[in-house]
Amino acid sequence: MISTxxxxxxxxxxxxxxxxxxxxxxxxxxxxxxxxxxxxxxxFTYYSAVILSFLGGVHWGSALQVPRANNARRLILAMVPSLIAWPALLFSPITGLWVLLAGFLLMGGYDVSREGREGFPSWYLWLRCTLTVMVVIFHLAVLWRLAA
Structure with a gap:
């Protein structure tokens, strides 16, 4: 755990x-x-898929590092971002970006949940919330351009 x-x-x-x-x-x-x-x-779309997959890896690493009662569930949920990101790359750019945006919102929701934030320092939640809000804004900007 990062402490300094x-x-x-x-x-x-x-x-x-x-x-x-x-x-x-x-x-x-x-x-x-x-x-x-x-x-x-x-x-933008490919990078988004990579970063969404990375978010699952954060929870995978957390589950492996600290034994908890909900580790099996966390390991399974840690696979969800990759299973959202990869198919998103097979869709049209607009559909794929909406799918990725939904994935970021789902992971953000999990990160702020009691189970999702377990084992992480409180400052990490602020980091994740800040990054998620910014990523959502950037996705909406690109989607707005594609709709124009």
Whole structure:
């Protein structure tokens, strides 16, 4: 468990840095030349799927690190993000982005649940909430552009 202030700052810094591809992709979808916008949409979608899968890995790691009564359930739920992310890549970009957005909201809901936050420091919940809100905003920006 991360306990030092410098480790927390590093975790926050890395988490916020992980938003940069979402930010860059959503800007490119709006402002880049048309041919680059297509690449930006796919890049944004693929990165989104990777990050959603990573969120499942966080819970997988937590379940393996600390024995708890609900570890079997947590291990099973940790697979859900990957099982949402992979098929999302097979859909059209609009449908895939909606599916990924739903996955982030589902994981955010689990993260704030009593079971989901068990074993994590309180500051981690704030990090996850902040990152989830930002990721949702970026998804909505891209989806808005695709609907235009």
């Amino acid at each position: 202030v410098s480790d927390r700052r590093l975790a926050w810094g890395l988490g916020l840095a992980g938003l940069l591809p979402f930010l860059g992709g959503s800007i490119a979808v709006w402002l880049a030349p048309t041919v680059w916008q297509v690449s930006a949409i796919y890049g």
